[in-house]
Each structure stands twice: as structure tokens, then as C-alpha cells.
Amino acid sequence: MKERLVVIGNGMAGVACVEQILKHTQEFDITIFGDETHTNYNRIMLSSVLAGEKEYDDIVLNGIDWYQKHRINTKLGVRIADIDSAVRTVTDADGNVTAYDKLIFATGSSAFIPPMAGVDKSGVFVFRTYDDTRQLLELSGPGIKAVVIGGGLLGLEAARGLQVQGCDVTVVHLADTLMERQLDSIGGGYLRSKMEAMGIRVLCGRSTQALLGGTHVEKVLFKDGEEIDANLVVIAAGIRPNSALGKQAGVTVNRGIVVNDQMETSDPNIFAVGECTEHNGQLFGLVAPLFEQGKVLAATITGNRGPVFAGASPASKLKIMGVEVFSAGNFDCSRPGVEAIRYEDSSLGIYKKLVLKDGRLEGVILVGDASDDHRYMDWLRTNKDLSGQRRHLLAPPPAEDKGQDVASIPEGDTICGCLGVTKGDIIHAIHADGVCTMAQLKDKTRASTGCGSCTSLCKSLLRAVAPEFEEDKAKVLCDCVPFPQDKIREMIQSQRLKSVQDVLDIYGNGRGCEICKPAISYLVDVVWCGDHEEDRSARFINDRVHANIQKDGTFSVVPRMRGGVTTPAELRKIAEVAEKYNVPLVKVTGSQRLDLLGVKKEDLPKMWEDLGMPSGQAYAKGLRMVKTCVGDEFCRFGTQSALSTGIELERRLENLYTPHKTKLAVVGCPRNCAEATVKDIGLIGQDGSWQVVVGGAAGKGVRKADLLITVETTELALESAELFFQYYRENGHYLERSYDFVERLGMEKVRRETVYAVDEARQGLLDRLRKSKERSSDAWLERYNPRATQFVQIEPMETPVNEFAN
Amino acid sequence: MNSPTNWTQITPAADIPMREGRSVKMGSLNIALFNLGDRFLAVENRCPHGHGPLADGIVGGHGLATTVTCPLHNWRICLDSGEVVKPQAQSSPCVRTYPAKVENGIVMIDMSKKLSTEQAA
Incomplete structure (x- = not known):
């Protein structure tokens, strides 16, 4: 009879560990308990769901078919209430008892709620689960004043999401600078300006005393006596491991459930993985070390005890479109023997800092331009001796040649840090399995299904190696403003954006291109029924000079002849104008109009004057x-x-x-x-x-x-x-x-x-x-x-x- | 740069609206001058592909590159380097760039670059 394995927790760490266990030959009867009613989804991407960049379906990692295929007994929406490690059973909240031979805690973590009055009022949320996200999506919208308590990674992502949904957002942070655990104060300052430029209010150094109001929250009160209005409050003040069940089971628990290098707890039949664990005094809240733990645990539990979990150096990347923030390692440079290398450009909003010790990278902070994060992560991971390249540590990579760039990465290098997928794994998948789309690559190798920050690198590899690489069907308008058009239309409306540049500044990269600018020009015009700020620089040349550009840079002129009806007088005028300006070609169009082709730009206004007819708009994306x-x-x-x-x-x-x-x-x-x-x-x-x-x-x-x-x-x-x-x-x-x-x-x-x-x-x-x-x-x-x-x-x-x- | 500079007054900065380009006739040369808001950039007004007027293109930017897109066939040219950014066609010649600055509200172009580029070539 197969051994019975019970996993408490149906989140990313637990399910990833089960995926690893299934790769080994030892077979279990597996039961997974999840207190959420959803199958395993990518929790890290919830902020993208809140920001409207992704739908729920986009973030599902394991659909119900996966559980069925592997004959996993799946209990969704079931919370475990009790564990008896002496007789090896777990009891759920309804009193049902399940026996186990091996038990894995993958209970994750919960939001930390700072002690303050009023947190039980309606309109107060945490931001941990898809259900939280769905409620936030339902309640947010134009006119809603949202306050996010906590200016860390999650709080800022929540703030941006709520703002995209139309809310008027304030971030309240206890420390003096944002993301102080990942950034030094200069980096935090750059981040703050970027958030403020997007229209999010930031209040630092504020301690929240209470949430005021009737049954629904109305105000946030600070310790200094100041109050601000709030119809919606999101508490993102940190997380705490869910370790209570561990205590019940009698295993050693400090802040988290204590595990050794093999992911074993103090009970030989009980293991733990993910955010509920504590390893060498360290807690975890980021995805990469959790997947690493899952691999080690899978080896241990299947009788292949050997691989060890060596802890992890923390790395984090803020997932807000247009705000690049990356931090890894230890950036404290007040320690002896530690030196810092900095680069700053305040007008571009770029700040980079490397912290070196004995010629090796110990920590890195990137704000405003995190395009080199992969290089720095590698230096950190491999503990590379950098003394020989001191002059080039912060220099941008040579030429922007994606093909060469990926070619120079060694085969063994990790591409996806979260799932530990190497370049060699990806190339193997392309050659052996015929992978040629991102979706197939995710399916085969799991690369880029964690935090997603390696997606562009994966795409470059596919582009370079897979002969028939296909871009996954783009749902977004373009890279500059990465939202679907319907969403942009909503944002223009809800945020009352009247110009193309406002849309680019707030929801895009601030600069745009020939794809998105004309599209946004159209959208602001139609949303405001023409009562927008017309920006001709965002229009195609035809709509700047009201004529159709030709292959030699000249223009064509088509006067309006409604219904294709004209008069001898009009025809006479057209003939005279054509001769006066030496128009090289006069052509009857398929639209029952006359087209004067080959006109110089500087002649256009004079010709229109001489014609005295309205524009036929034969150049416009409009009524022809x-x-x-x-x-x-x-x-x-x-x-x-x-x-x-x-x-x-x-x-x-x-x-x-x-x-x-x-x-x-x-x-x-x-x-x-x-x-x-x-x-x-x-x-x-x-x-x-x-x-x-x-x-x-x-x-x-x-x-x-x-x-x-x-x-x-x-x-x-x-x-x-x-x-x-x-x-x-x-x-x-x-x-x-x-x-x-x-x-x-x-x-x-x-x-x-x-x-x-x-x-x-x-x-x-x-x-x-x-x-x-x-x-x-x-x-x-x-x-x-x-x-x-x-x-x-x-x-x-x-x-x-x-x-x-x- | 070894050759002496040759700053030439072109036109009041106000003549070129934000994020737009305008063409300037300099003898037999046609130059596209762009107002990026915080600076002005000047390149030869001729796309290496179909010879389209770059001054009539839409200005944009990706990563570190500030670009203009030719109105004829959407080739993207980096305004700082003159390189073709899209489609990736390294073999096609670059677009000549000229240093530009604003002094007392007047846009100026350094025309010595042409000589130095030719010497370098």
C-alpha cells in the first residue's frame, strides 16, 4: 500500500513541492487541503489582477485537471482544525478525520494587522488572496478614497492597482522612506517621487492610531492627531507565518515552523515548506527560496535525502508598470570593509547602488532602470570576483542586441530564479519538445511562472533559439502602455485624463511610440466627445497637416464632395488649382472624389484657400x-x-x-x-x-x-x-x-x-x-x-x- | 572631437512644438530638428530605408533610446545615435546626427559634425 501524504496548504509552495515529489519514483496517496476555494494560482500576480493587467485565468498555475490527472485527493475550502501527531491524523473544521503517514505544512502566512482600533469595520481589507482581490475590485472605482497602510512591496502594488481602478489613493507608511527593507533612503526617495508623479499621495513617518467611522470605515486617524478621509482601507503592514497548527502538532515553532536543511521538522513524519517555515532563524516571503525548499523537501520525503536548503539571499522586484525597482542582498554599507558604488540621475529618476565587500557583490539597489538585474543576481549567486571589472560595474551593457546578449549567457546559468530553470533547460525544451511559444515554455519548464521578471529574457531566448517563435497573442495596446484598450478607455474616463501625455505619464512609460500615441489620441477624443486636450505630436503626420503623405514625402489633397456630387464651378476651381500648383496627378478615386496628388507641404494651406472647399478627410481614421x-x-x-x-x-x-x-x-x-x-x-x-x-x-x-x-x-x-x-x-x-x-x-x-x-x-x-x-x-x-x-x-x-x- | 565646433543659429525654440519635429534646409542639406521638451535633437531628415521625412514622424522612446518613427514604413531611428532600431537591420546605413542646443531661446546646431563624420568614414 502506498504511503499516505497529506499536504496542508494549496498555495504556490505546497503545490510546487508536490509537483517535485511527482517527479520522483516513490508514489504516495496525496491529499491536499486548501482553505481557499481556488486551485493553485500565482499569488504574486494578484497585484497585476488588481491593476487590470491580468485576469484570474491568466494566473492559474494548476487547474483542476492537473489534480485529477495526478489522482490527488483535493479538498478545497477546507480548513484543518486539529492535528494529532501521536496517531497521525488531521481533523478538519467539520470534524472529518484524515490519516497520514507523512504530513507537509504549507500553510503560508497571513497579513499582520498592527494593533489599532476599528480594523473590524467594513471597507477594511488585507491583500493576500484572490478573494481579497475580487472584493477590492468590486469596491474600488472613481470617487473612492482609498488608504493603503504600509509602503512596502505589497502596499505599493496594491496602491497602484486601486489607482488604476479609479480610486484616489494615499499610501501611509510608518518608516521615513518607502520600502525601507529593500531600499536605502535615497532609493526610497526616488521611488516616492515616481509614485507621486503617478498621482498617488505618499505620507511617510505616520503611525496609524485608529480607523474611524460607523460600521463602515470613514477616516484614518494618525497618532499625531491628523485625520484623512477613507472609504476603503487596505492593510499591508507585513506578514506573519501561519504556524499555529505546527504548535498543535507539537513540532518546534519559533516565529515560524522550524525546519532543518532537509526541510524536516522536529517530528520525523512532519515536514514544512514555504512562508510558514523558519530556517536558521530566517523567515521567507519571496517565491524563489520557496521553490528551492520544495525541491529539497521532495528529495527528503521520497527517500532521496541529500540535497540541502542553504537559505537564500533576499531579492525583490516591484511589479508596477513603469516603476522599476529591484533590490537584492545586503545593501547596508555602514559595515566595516564594505564599499558602495553609486550612480544617480535625478532628472531621469535613475538610482543604482552596488555594495561590494572584498571585490564581491553583497547587495544591489536599482531604481528607475532595473534592466540589468539578471547580471547582478548572477554576480550575487555565484559570488563572482569583480575586482577585474571595477570600471564597468554600473556601465550599461554593450549594444542593445538581444540575440547576442542571450548567446553570451552560459548554459548552466539560471534564467528563472524562482523555479530554478537554467538556460540549458530552456534550450532543451525548445529542441526536444518543439517549444515555440511562451505558453508552451511555461507549461514545459515552469519558467517565468513565479514572479515573472524573467519573461523578457525567456522571450529573447525563444526568439534566438526557436526557429518558429510566435509571440503570444498580444492583448495589450503596446509595451509603452501595457493595458488592453478597453481598460485604457476606462482609465481615461475614471481618472478624467484629457491628454495623451497624461495617459502615458500615469499608466505608461511616459514616452509612447507610433503604435500607442495615435490610439490614445483616438481614445481621449472619443471618450470626451472632442472635449479633450488635442496633442498633435501624438497624431500621425496626416492628422497634423490634414493631407495624406505619399512615398516621396509630398501630400495628396481630396476636397469634400458630399455624396460624390459636384458642380461645374467646383470642377473649374479644382482644375485651376491643379494647374496653379503644378499638381502632377489628378485622379478620380474609388470614393467618388477627386484626388490631387504630389502637393508640397508648404503649398497645402494656400491650395485649401484657393479651393474654398472643406477637407474630404481622405487621410483620416474617420468618416471617409x-x-x-x-x-x-x-x-x-x-x-x-x-x-x-x-x-x-x-x-x-x-x-x-x-x-x-x-x-x-x-x-x-x-x-x-x-x-x-x-x-x-x-x-x-x-x-x-x-x-x-x-x-x-x-x-x-x-x-x-x-x-x-x-x-x-x-x-x-x-x-x-x-x-x-x-x-x-x-x-x-x-x-x-x-x-x-x-x-x-x-x-x-x-x-x-x-x-x-x-x-x-x-x-x-x-x-x-x-x-x-x-x-x-x-x-x-x-x-x-x-x-x-x-x-x-x-x-x-x-x-x-x-x-x-x- | 578634434575638429572645431561650428554652432549655427537655426530658429527660435518656440517654432518647434513639444515632441514634434520640423525640417530645416541648410544649403543642400535637409535636417530634422526635434523638440524633446528637455532638449533638442537634430538628425538628417531622411530615413535610410525609403528616404522618408523623419521630421514628420512620431517621437517616442523605449528603454534608453529616444526614437522617431518614419511616417512611410514605420522604421524606428534612435535620435541620439542615428541607428536603426526597428526593424533590426544592422546592414542599413545610420542616419547622421548633429549636436543641438538652445541658447537664449534659439536652437543651434553644430555643423562641424558633418566634416568629422566624413573624415571618420
């Missing part, structure tokens, strides 16, 4: 045109007024931005001469009614538009088109064409939320469309009030002394 057929005004088959309807539709929607270009058509009969069935929005006239169709395409792919609704009057047809147009503006992802949009949402949902929505919802869409429309105008009017040197080539004030030849 409404194409029409002749309709019943002239056509002998026409059943509806396509011309006047198309012109009216174009008037109602022109000058507005959309997620991608939007092309419309109105036809007067089902013969469909203006191809309305392959347009983003099409109106198809028939005898006595209009069909409104959406999501059509005739580009890279051809897609027949779906019917949105059939209506009897022209006004209703126009309104249906407006409803869909605004709905697409508000819910489409930037650069998502309407045909992808309707497929993503499904036509049922689109219909339900536009033409068949309740009156208030329909009115809301129309009101916001009207508001945007009121604030929009013909872009070409900017010729009367151009921005600084918008169209002109700058002439230098003086010529250089030595005139140069070319």
Missing part, C-alpha cells in the same frame, strides 16, 4: 465618404432618394474620427450601384423602406455587410446609421475595421445595444454623437490659424561658417 447612386431623383429604377440621403448622412458624420477608416454608401434600389453591401455602413433603398447594413468590406478581404435593421422612413434609416456609427466609435478597438468589430461582438449584441436598445441608451449614443459633432470642424480651416511652423520648412537664421559641399 458616403458614396451614392443617382437614386430616384434621376434614375428610372430608383425607389428612394439616395443622393439627398447620402449627402445628409455625410453632413451628420463628417469630420469625426472612428477606430479605423469608415466608408459609407447609400443606394436607391437593390441594384446596389454604389456597392452599399460591401461598406462599413450601407443604406439600401427599396420600395417603401430602407435596409441598414453594417460591417461590409471590399478590401484585403470581401465581406457582405450584415443587416442591422429595416426601417420605413429615411429619418429612421439615418438615425440607425448614426447609432451604429457612434457605437463603433465607443466600442471598437483602434485600428479595428467595422467588419472585424461586428464579428468580435456578434450582430445580436450590436443590434441589442444600438437599434433595439432601450430609449435612454439610444438617446445616450445620439447625444454623445451630437456633442462630438458640435466640437468638430473642417480641418482645413486651420489654414487661418496654423500651429507653429505647421506647414513651413524652417529657414535657418544664419548659414554655417564653412559652407559645405554635398
Whole structure:
């Protein structure tokens, strides 16, 4: 009969240890008790869930299928109440008794609640479990004043998460500087400025006396008598090992359950792993040493006693996007024989400090730029003699060549410190198992499933070694602002952000790129119905000069001819302008417009003036045109007024931005001469009614538009088109064409939320469309009030002394 | 740098909006001048790929690099070094860079760099 193994605790340390045990040949009947109702998930990533960067599904480490596959008897939501080590049984809170031959404590730790009045009020939380996170997500939002007590790693991550959810956040910290256990006071100061720059208030040197209010918390009172408002309080003042069950079992317990180098307790049948343990007087709260403990314990318990746990030098990395903080080892340099090397750049917010003893690295602090953390961790781990490279300790790595960088890492080097995965392991997985995505790599090797800080290194390795490396489908807008677009839209709304730069400063890297800047430009415009701070530097050149850039740097000019209808006078003007400015090419477009191509930037305002026509917006991710057929005004088959309807539709929607270009058509009969069935929005006239169709395409792919609704009057047809147009503006992802949009949402949902929505919802869409429309105008009017040197080539004030030849 | 500097007054700093570029004609040379807020940077106004006008690109930054993205085909050029950052195409020539500074509200470019670069090449 197999030995019975009972594991108390279903968290990362316990389950990782079981995973290691399963690698050995000795087999157990395994029972795992977890007091949470979830299977094993990545607790470290809860702050990313709170910050909206990840969903619960993204952080699950072992799904229920894993437990079933390994025939593990899984007891979720069951708390162990008693242990009788004499007869070797555990008893759960309901009185059920389970016998064991071997017992593992993996009970983890709990939040430390400092002694103060009022912690039992509603609205007061700790931040340890997924359930805590879910409650915080439910309660947080715009208008909520959140106070986080504790300015350590967890407190700061919680603060940022709450702020992303829209709360007004204050961090209260007992010590004089933030993260004082990981950073010196200078580093703490840099971190503080960064947090404050993101809009989080930081109060250091404050001791909390009480939480005030009725049944719900209303204020936080400090010992100095000051009070601040709070609707939500998160206590993140440290953790304490859960060691009470150890005491009941009669094993030696100090602060944690005492284990030796083999992870044995004082009872030969009882072992312990993870945050509940105490080893050589040291407690643990970081993931890497816990996985190491699990490996050692797995060897010991399966009869392969030999590997020893040698303790760990603490390393921690703050997981807040845009705030890089890394700390490892001992950074106290007041000790004799210890010297510090520092680098500081206050305007970039970068601070680095290395602490050396006898030419070897003892500790490191990185704030503002933690890109070299891997190198320093290696120096720490290998105790490398650095005397030969003293001049280059803080210098940035040579060139930014990811391929070469990973090639220079020795095979035996650890890539994932948490799970102890080496470069060799990863290369083996790529070659032997055909791994070519991050998801597969995580599955095969477990690399990057701990704190996640080695993810970019793993990706570089995959990119360099795996021939068919595929990026996992990106859900986020881009690296600069690593959130999904829907989330960014919410944040713009909840934080009342009106400019692209605000979004980049608060939620991104402060700088952006050509991918995220135009997208955020679109989002701030549509969220505030045009009442935003327009930042032209974040727009593509076409939207800065209101013309379409061509391959030689010249531009094309397309005047608006609503419905494709023009007059002899307009045509005469266009002809004159084309000649006056030597326009090299005049072309009739597929959108029933005239395109003047090859225009110099400096000629644009004068040409617009001479034309005296509005911009056709043929360059914009916005309403392009409404194409029409002749309709019943002239056509002998026409059943509806396509011309006047198309012109009216174009008037109602022109000058507005959309997620991608939007092309419309109105036809007067089902013969469909203006191809309305392959347009983003099409109106198809028939005898006595209009069909409104959406999501059509005739580009890279051809897609027949779906019917949105059939209506009897022209006004209703126009309104249906407006409803869909605004709905697409508000819910489409930037650069998502309407045909992808309707497929993503499904036509049922689109219909339900536009033409068949309740009156208030329909009115809301129309009101916001009207508001945007009121604030929009013909872009070409900017010729009367151009921005600084918008169209002109700058002439230098003086010529250089030595005139140069070319 | 061995060669003497040759600072040339170009234009009032206010002529170039924050985080935007503008092109400047210097004899037969076309230079793209960028306002990064805390400093100005100058590079040759010509993408090594399709010869697009870099002055019309979107300014951004990743890691230590401040970049401009060419409006024609999205090549990213580092404004400090002139190197192509994206796509990783080491064989393509770099974009020439020029030292720039602001004095009394006037942007100035050091045109001696051109000579030294040519000598070095």
C-alpha cells in the first residue's frame, strides 16, 4: 500500500513541492487541503489582477485537471482544525478525520494587522488572496478614497492597482522612506517621487492610531492627531507565518515552523515548506527560496535525502508598470570593509547602488532602470570576483542586441530564479519538445511562472533559439502602455485624463511610440466627445497637416464632395488649382472624389484657400465618404432618394474620427450601384423602406455587410446609421475595421445595444454623437490659424561658417 | 572631437512644438530638428530605408533610446545615435546626427559634425 501524504496548504509552495515529489519514483496517496476555494494560482500576480493587467485565468498555475490527472485527493475550502501527531491524523473544521503517514505544512502566512482600533469595520481589507482581490475590485472605482497602510512591496502594488481602478489613493507608511527593507533612503526617495508623479499621495513617518467611522470605515486617524478621509482601507503592514497548527502538532515553532536543511521538522513524519517555515532563524516571503525548499523537501520525503536548503539571499522586484525597482542582498554599507558604488540621475529618476565587500557583490539597489538585474543576481549567486571589472560595474551593457546578449549567457546559468530553470533547460525544451511559444515554455519548464521578471529574457531566448517563435497573442495596446484598450478607455474616463501625455505619464512609460500615441489620441477624443486636450505630436503626420503623405514625402489633397456630387464651378476651381500648383496627378478615386496628388507641404494651406472647399478627410481614421447612386431623383429604377440621403448622412458624420477608416454608401434600389453591401455602413433603398447594413468590406478581404435593421422612413434609416456609427466609435478597438468589430461582438449584441436598445441608451449614443459633432470642424480651416511652423520648412537664421559641399 | 565646433543659429525654440519635429534646409542639406521638451535633437531628415521625412514622424522612446518613427514604413531611428532600431537591420546605413542646443531661446546646431563624420568614414 502506498504511503499516505497529506499536504496542508494549496498555495504556490505546497503545490510546487508536490509537483517535485511527482517527479520522483516513490508514489504516495496525496491529499491536499486548501482553505481557499481556488486551485493553485500565482499569488504574486494578484497585484497585476488588481491593476487590470491580468485576469484570474491568466494566473492559474494548476487547474483542476492537473489534480485529477495526478489522482490527488483535493479538498478545497477546507480548513484543518486539529492535528494529532501521536496517531497521525488531521481533523478538519467539520470534524472529518484524515490519516497520514507523512504530513507537509504549507500553510503560508497571513497579513499582520498592527494593533489599532476599528480594523473590524467594513471597507477594511488585507491583500493576500484572490478573494481579497475580487472584493477590492468590486469596491474600488472613481470617487473612492482609498488608504493603503504600509509602503512596502505589497502596499505599493496594491496602491497602484486601486489607482488604476479609479480610486484616489494615499499610501501611509510608518518608516521615513518607502520600502525601507529593500531600499536605502535615497532609493526610497526616488521611488516616492515616481509614485507621486503617478498621482498617488505618499505620507511617510505616520503611525496609524485608529480607523474611524460607523460600521463602515470613514477616516484614518494618525497618532499625531491628523485625520484623512477613507472609504476603503487596505492593510499591508507585513506578514506573519501561519504556524499555529505546527504548535498543535507539537513540532518546534519559533516565529515560524522550524525546519532543518532537509526541510524536516522536529517530528520525523512532519515536514514544512514555504512562508510558514523558519530556517536558521530566517523567515521567507519571496517565491524563489520557496521553490528551492520544495525541491529539497521532495528529495527528503521520497527517500532521496541529500540535497540541502542553504537559505537564500533576499531579492525583490516591484511589479508596477513603469516603476522599476529591484533590490537584492545586503545593501547596508555602514559595515566595516564594505564599499558602495553609486550612480544617480535625478532628472531621469535613475538610482543604482552596488555594495561590494572584498571585490564581491553583497547587495544591489536599482531604481528607475532595473534592466540589468539578471547580471547582478548572477554576480550575487555565484559570488563572482569583480575586482577585474571595477570600471564597468554600473556601465550599461554593450549594444542593445538581444540575440547576442542571450548567446553570451552560459548554459548552466539560471534564467528563472524562482523555479530554478537554467538556460540549458530552456534550450532543451525548445529542441526536444518543439517549444515555440511562451505558453508552451511555461507549461514545459515552469519558467517565468513565479514572479515573472524573467519573461523578457525567456522571450529573447525563444526568439534566438526557436526557429518558429510566435509571440503570444498580444492583448495589450503596446509595451509603452501595457493595458488592453478597453481598460485604457476606462482609465481615461475614471481618472478624467484629457491628454495623451497624461495617459502615458500615469499608466505608461511616459514616452509612447507610433503604435500607442495615435490610439490614445483616438481614445481621449472619443471618450470626451472632442472635449479633450488635442496633442498633435501624438497624431500621425496626416492628422497634423490634414493631407495624406505619399512615398516621396509630398501630400495628396481630396476636397469634400458630399455624396460624390459636384458642380461645374467646383470642377473649374479644382482644375485651376491643379494647374496653379503644378499638381502632377489628378485622379478620380474609388470614393467618388477627386484626388490631387504630389502637393508640397508648404503649398497645402494656400491650395485649401484657393479651393474654398472643406477637407474630404481622405487621410483620416474617420468618416471617409458616403458614396451614392443617382437614386430616384434621376434614375428610372430608383425607389428612394439616395443622393439627398447620402449627402445628409455625410453632413451628420463628417469630420469625426472612428477606430479605423469608415466608408459609407447609400443606394436607391437593390441594384446596389454604389456597392452599399460591401461598406462599413450601407443604406439600401427599396420600395417603401430602407435596409441598414453594417460591417461590409471590399478590401484585403470581401465581406457582405450584415443587416442591422429595416426601417420605413429615411429619418429612421439615418438615425440607425448614426447609432451604429457612434457605437463603433465607443466600442471598437483602434485600428479595428467595422467588419472585424461586428464579428468580435456578434450582430445580436450590436443590434441589442444600438437599434433595439432601450430609449435612454439610444438617446445616450445620439447625444454623445451630437456633442462630438458640435466640437468638430473642417480641418482645413486651420489654414487661418496654423500651429507653429505647421506647414513651413524652417529657414535657418544664419548659414554655417564653412559652407559645405554635398 | 578634434575638429572645431561650428554652432549655427537655426530658429527660435518656440517654432518647434513639444515632441514634434520640423525640417530645416541648410544649403543642400535637409535636417530634422526635434523638440524633446528637455532638449533638442537634430538628425538628417531622411530615413535610410525609403528616404522618408523623419521630421514628420512620431517621437517616442523605449528603454534608453529616444526614437522617431518614419511616417512611410514605420522604421524606428534612435535620435541620439542615428541607428536603426526597428526593424533590426544592422546592414542599413545610420542616419547622421548633429549636436543641438538652445541658447537664449534659439536652437543651434553644430555643423562641424558633418566634416568629422566624413573624415571618420
